[in-house]
Amino acid sequence: MVERLRAARDAGTAGVLAMCDLDMFKQHCDHHGHSGGDAMLKAASERLQALLPPPAWLARYGGDEFVAFLPEATLPDARRMLERCLEAIRQPIELPSGSLHHVTMSAGLVTFPAGSIDEVLQGADVALYAAKARGRDRVVVFDDDTRKIVAARRELAAAVFELQERNRALHDEARTDALTGLRNRLALDEVLDATLGGADPRFASAAVAFVDIDHFGNYNHIHSDTLGDAVLRSVAICMRAGSRDPDLVFRKGGEELVVVIPDAVGRAAVVAAERLRAGVEALGIPHSDSSAASVVTVTVGVASGEDGCSLRQLLEAASDQAMRAKVAHARNRVHAVDVKAPRAPGPAGHTSDQRSNS
Structure with missing residues (x-):
């Protein structure tokens, strides 16, 4: 996948890169087992490939994540395309047990090329993170607002972590003898x-x-x-x-x-x-x-x-x-x-x- 993106960049091909992720996939697997998870991944892959017009291509990025590259597409066009993909993903999936199951997908979009390959993938990942944070089952475009929202959430997470560490330190201090350093x-x-x-x-x-x-x-x-x-x-x-x-x-x-x-x-x-x-x-x-x-x-x-x-x-x-x-x-x-x-x-x-x- 990375080699194909490098080849597109070296050839001067512009377009949009999408990073897609099945929502709550771990919980689905915990409930339906690995065979059920595999069925969900296979159905998602087939539905995405069926809706992406040539010369667009799809690759498994890892776990339940997919990367789609849409050459020559604009952001508005890519957004409409991915929203159709998400609608298709919402349709019931038949599991090996014979039961029907519903899943959703989130997607992050970024213009290509927008810096190095790593920077493009990072931008798509940030947009995907923002889609999850906004409630999942949606498409989010990487832009300055998205960057600010994600940065704010990460700063909040860092602040919460720091507060937890301080509380832990206060907890330990209250239970430590000041003279000897032993428990008190x-x-x-x-x-x-x-x-x-x-x-x-x-x-x-x-x-x-x-x-x-x-x-x-x-x-x-x-x-x-x-x-x-x-x-x-x-x-x-x-x-x-x-x-x-x-x-x-x-x-x-x-x-x-x-x-x-x-x-x-x-x-x-x-x-x-x-x-x-x-x-x-x-x-x-x-x-x-x-x-x-x-x-x-x-x-x-x-x-x-x-x-x-x-x-x-x-x-x-x-x-x-x-x-x-x-x-x-x-x-x-x-x-x-x-x-x-x-x-x-x-x-x-x-x-x-x-x-x-x-």
């Missing part, structure tokens, strides 16, 4: 009601680790809040580095962090939590007022559970383990717990929530 409490609250084995495929199984920086208040008192903020950032980086891509890391507040660990239960959850704990200790940040070690450390409570447990239940169990460790002077360790799913109400209307420590 709002983002955490949005996942806590998910249940293991529930509708969210990320949490077919999971563990929740509650991470508390040991004696952080003492560190701030001795070294200043500024250095305390630096410690929080370093620990946050360490949490991300020690986590896998599917893991979700949050700053719950203050010196408390939370890591949701999908596909980790039992021993695997403990191993993941120990990796986080050891990573922080390996940073070697001096801490002169800690009873746990001479460097900054964390105490980790980690909970995994049965199907039906919510992440909120796991977090409560994990934080309870970490807090108990403080009282028991068992900081800088991992404390694991398995959470049983809530049981059906018993005779007295109570449910049981059993936990087993490990």
